[in-house]
Amino acid sequence: MTKYPKTAGETLVSIKDLRVTATTDSGRTIEILKGVSFNVRRGEVLALIGESGSGKTTIALSLLAYARAGCHFSGGRVLFDGVDLITLDEGARRKLRGNKVSYVPQSAAASFNPSKKIMDQVVEVAEIHGILDKASARDKAIGLFRSLSLPSPETIGDRYPHQVSGGQIQRLAAAMALLGDPELVVFDEPTTALDVTTQIEVLKAFKSAILDRGMTGVYVSHDLAVVAQISDRIIVLKDGEIQEAGKTEQIVGAPAHPYTQALISAFEPVEAKAAGSRLANGAVLEMRDVVAGYGNMKSDGKPHIIAVDGVSFALQRGHSLGVIGESGCGKSTLLRVAAGLLPAASGACVLDGKDLRPQVSARSKEELRKMQIVFQLADTALNPAQTVGNIIGRPLTFYHGMKGETRDKQVIELLDMVRMPAQFRHRLPRELSGGQRQRINLARALAAKPDVLLCDEITSALDTVVAAKVLELLKELQRELHLSYLFVSHDIHTVQSLCDEVMVMFGGKKLETFAAADLHAEARHPYTKLLASSLPTLDPGWLDNLKQDPELVRKFAHA
Amino acid sequence: MTVSTAPRRKIRFQIRPIAAVCLLVVLFWIIVALFAPLLVHYPAGDMVSYDYFGPMSKEYWLGTDYLGRDIYSRLIVGTRYTIGIAFVGLILAALIGITLGLLAAAFGGVFDTILSRAIDTFVGIPNLLLALVIVAGGGSSIPILIGAITVIFFPGCYRFTRSMAVNVNALDFISAARARGEGHFYIMIHEILPNIAGPIMADLGLRFVHIILLLSGLSFLGLGVQPPNADWGALVRENMIGISYGSPAVVVPSLALASLALAINLLIDNLPQRIRDQLE
Numbered sequence: 088m089t090k091y092p093k094t095a096g097e098t099l100v101s102i103k104d105l106r107v108t109a110t111t112d113s114g115r116t117i118e119i120l121k122g123v124s125f126n127v128r129r130g131e132v133l134a135l136i137g138e139s140g141s142g143k144t145t146i147a148l149s150l151l152a153y154a155r156a157g158c159h160f161s162g163g164r165v166l167f168d169g170v171d172l173i174t175l176d177e178g179a180r181r182k183l184r185g186n187k188v189s190y191v192p193q194s195a196a197a198s199f200n201p202s203k204k205i206m207d208q209v210v211e212v213a214e215i216h217g218i219l220d221k222a223s224a225r226d227k228a229i230g231l232f233r234s235l236s237l238p239s240p241e242t243i244g245d246r247y248p249h250q251v252s253g254g255q256i257q258r259l260a261a262a263m264a265l266l267g268d269p270e271l272v273v274f275d276e277p278t279t280a281l282d283v284t285t286q287i288e289v290l291k292a293f294k295s296a297i298l299d300r301g302m303t304g305v306y307v308s309h310d311l312a313v314v315a316q317i318s319d320r321i322i323v324l325k326d327g328e329i330q331e332a333g334k335t336e337q338i339v340g341a342p343a344h345p346y347t348q349a350l351i352s353a354f355e356p357v358e359a360k361a362a363g364s365r366l367a368n369g370a371v372l373e374m375r376d377v378v379a380g381y382g383n384m385k386s387d388g389k390p391h392i393i394a395v396d397g398v399s400f401a402l403q404r405g406h407s408l409g410v411i412g413e414s415g416c417g418k419s420t421l422l423r424v425a426a427g428l429l430p431a432a433s434g435a436c437v438l439d440g441k442d443l444r445p446q447v448s449a450r451s452k453e454e455l456r457k458m459q460i461v462f463q464l465a466d467t468a469l470n471p472a473q474t475v476g477n478i479i480g481r482p483l484t485f486y487h488g489m490k491g492e493t494r495d496k497q498v499i500e501l502l503d504m505v506r507m508p509a510q511f512r513h514r515l516p517r518e519l520s521g522g523q524r525q526r527i528n529l530a531r532a533l534a535a536k537p538d539v540l541l542c543d544e545i546t547s548a549l550d551t552v553v554a555a556k557v558l559e560l561l562k563e564l565q566r567e568l569h570l571s572y573l574f575v576s577h578d579i580h581t582v583q584s585l586c587d588e589v590m591v592m593f594g595g596k597k598l599e600t601f602a603a604a605d606l607h608a609e610a611r612h613p614y615t616k617l618l619a620s621s622l623p624t625l626d627p628g629w630l631d632n633l634k635q636d637p638e639l640v641r642k643f644a645h646a
Numbered sequence: 647m648t649v650s651t652a653p654r655r656k657i658r659f660q661i662r663p664i665a666a667v668c669l670l671v672v673l674f675w676i677i678v679a680l681f682a683p684l685l686v687h688y689p690a691g692d693m694v695s696y697d698y699f700g701p702m703s704k705e706y707w708l709g710t711d712y713l714g715r716d717i718y719s720r721l722i723v724g725t726r727y728t729i730g731i732a733f734v735g736l737i738l739a740a741l742i743g744i745t746l747g748l749l750a751a752a753f754g755g756v757f758d759t760i761l762s763r764a765i766d767t768f769v770g771i772p773n774l775l776l777a778l779v780i781v782a783g784g785g786s787s788i789p790i791l792i793g794a795i796t797v798i799f800f801p802g803c804y805r806f807t808r809s810m811a812v813n814v815n816a817l818d819f820i821s822a823a824r825a826r827g828e829g830h831f832y833i834m835i836h837e838i839l840p841n842i843a844g845p846i847m848a849d850l851g852l853r854f855v856h857i858i859l860l861l862s863g864l865s866f867l868g869l870g871v872q873p874p875n876a877d878w879g880a881l882v883r884e885n886m887i888g889i890s891y892g893s894p895a896v897v898v899p900s901l902a903l904a905s906l907a908l909a910i911n912l913l914i915d916n917l918p919q920r921i922r923d924q925l926e
Contacts, residue, residue, distance in 0.1 A: 426825045447824055455827040468818040472840035482826060
């Protein structure tokens with residue numbers, strides 16, 4: 088991807104056998120990094136990729152000579168320009184940070200002080216290190232804003248952090264990192280929290296800034312497709328060890344290690360179910376003209392803030408309906424309305440031909456049993472004080488009146504259904520991994536013996552490989568139990584692989600509904616096309632070749 | 647299929663030395679309070695020596711007071727009054743406060759607002775003043791003292807429980823329970839309470855110290871436990887002039903009070919990390 092002649096070759100950073108350990112609450116010592124070694128050459132962008140807990144952020148922070156609270160360096164060296172960062176004292180480390188090595192965080196919104204103007208925070212680095220005087224630092228910042236294609240670069244610095252969008256603040260954080268002309272920039276998942284359409288703008292801005300300056304960077308991410316666009320080399324990590332390292336083209340094109348292959352296979356284009364492959368045999372769940380929102384009711388009977396605005400759909404028995412859209416489009420609210428957690432202001436919700444009351448408290452036990460909701464974050468969806476057995480067992484007692492041994496047997500059966508060993512019913516949620524928790528979450532919903540499952544982004548918080556397994560499980564369960572899914576997601580790939588039909592939402596309104604196989608058909612709504620084209624692919628040239636209608640982007644993307 | 651039994655859960659707490667010492671001190675006073683009748687040497691109200699403000703001796707371990715009564719016996723009996731009244735008052739205040747706090751969090755809305763504002767009015771009155779008013783109105787007897795403590799301390803329990811419970815109430819597993827159709831009481835008892843029990847226990851410990859100090863304050867003003875009986879605060883008050891004679895009669899109950907208050911405070915400050923995490 089070298090467009091600009093780089094002075095590559097010289098080694099800037101050399102990490103040798105780096106070990107980091109952490110002490111847990113109970114006093115046990117765990118090794119987070121188990122001897123990691125690699126080099127970063129001047130002018131290259133190196134990507135660290137791996138799932139949560141693989142140690143990628145720990146490595147990135149060690150480049151700033153920083154270990155998170157509870158962690159400490161227990162061996163190895165981090166040589167930056169020949170100086171071992173680990174042996175430096177705190178004063179010398181401070182001189183290094185922001186000056187020679189800078190950091191772009193995952194959540195820029197959380198790293199800006201909400202009560203100070205953006206410009207004052209961006210130029211702070213220059214003041215602290217005495218690099219530039221205030222006026223020239225401002226000029227330089229405005230130049231950076233321009234090169235990161237931020238709107239109105241002259242005045243955006245006079246705003247407060249809450250007055251800019253998520254994509255903009257991420258680029259402003261990058262400007263802050265670049266102000267001191269650092270020799271190395273560490274990007275820590277800077278686009279993970281953004282919507283796909285926004286992510287493209289930010290990625291483009293980062294890429295051109297990197298190329299213009301011939302920057303050296305370390306880019307941490309869990310998303311192989313994003314990394315493929317921006318990096319020269321990729322290091323694949325798992326459990327604190329390097330699995331594979333190589334040039335981007337090699338890793339993406341011909342991965343050698345089985346783990347990398349598993350990561351890549353999760354990206355393979357899915358075969359969408361052919362339209363009409365299964366006959367519609369009557370709607371199990373139907374919603375008509377639903378309006379719902381938050382805040383007090385206005386005089387016209389509508390809520391103050393409308394989140395779902397006149398949405399109608401019908402979910403066929405045994406089918407899956409995917410709801411996609413970006414954050415704030417009302418897709419999760421729609422699920423909460425269906426579950427009765429947020430009573431609709433108007434409109435009808437029909438389950439099995441019977442009208443449901445809007446509030447959950449007004450619905451009968453039988454109506455509630457037929458429709459179960461599964462939440463996105465399994466960490467908070469499971470009561471941390473109850474064992475798995477009690478969590479799954481409660482719906483059995485509640486809906487089916489099971490007790491004692493019958494209940495225990497059923498719990499074991501449900502665990503088996505979600506491919507978990509029976510012994511797990513004695514565990515507490517914190518003793519499970521993210522993927523296991525999501526399975527328990529699913530088992531609890533299945534315990535009610537429902538007809539409809541309302542799934543709220545249930546794979547979004549999971550690592551790629553784990554998410555693929557959960558999706559596979561969902562498909563099997565659908566076949567076995569004849570379930571119907573209302574599946575909310577922001578990821579068009581996930582929806583396409585699981586669902587028969589797809590509904591696209593924007594700004595609380597339904598834009599269109601179509602058969603999953605027809606996603607790429609010509610007749611799609613322009614926003615659907617934009618969404619579909621915004622998802623990065625493994626092709627390293629994808630970002631450069633991407634052509635999107637700027638008019639469309641302006642209209643729909645929140646960048 | 648083999649049906650396995652639940653393995654015994656190992657509690658992996660790292661116990662700090664200072665916490666262990668404090669726990670021993672607290673346990674010591676609890677045992678003293680429980681077995682007081684077996685430990686006393688003389689009936690607490692009897693004048694047993696002609697020597698007032700006498701020094702520590704073989705017969706009178708901790709000396710004698712301003713009427714020649716045995717301080718050791720009076721201290722032991724005083725422990726019963728101090729810890730007993732404070733404990734019963736705390737339990738009552740906690741029962742009322744925790745129940746109302748959970749109700750407010752689970753029901754929310756107007757109910758929560760009205761209850762919270764109503765209870766806020768109690769918080770506006772200084773503790774000692776409210777105690778003085780209650781005791782002045784009802785006379786000083788042990789049930790009145792316990793009632794005063796309950797009235798004064800339940801708003802704090804309520805506010806603490808409510809603030810913790812509201813946080814838990816916003817989590818997804820509560821939404822999941824509500825979507826399942828569970829009632830408010832199931833959610834209060836089974837979903838919310840187990841998650842906030844640790845911090846609440848720690849908070850109650852601190853409140854216990856406050857109660858003991860308030861009770862001693864009342865007794866010091868002469869409104870607490872009435873003669874010939876005395877709790878620790880009353881012991882300090884009646885022997886106050888003894889301080890100029892260097893008598894142990896005033897120092898010993900003060901030390902007892904300080905040791906218990908300090909021990910409970912330090913114990914809670916040094917609780918295992920897992921409970922402390924929940925507290926923050």
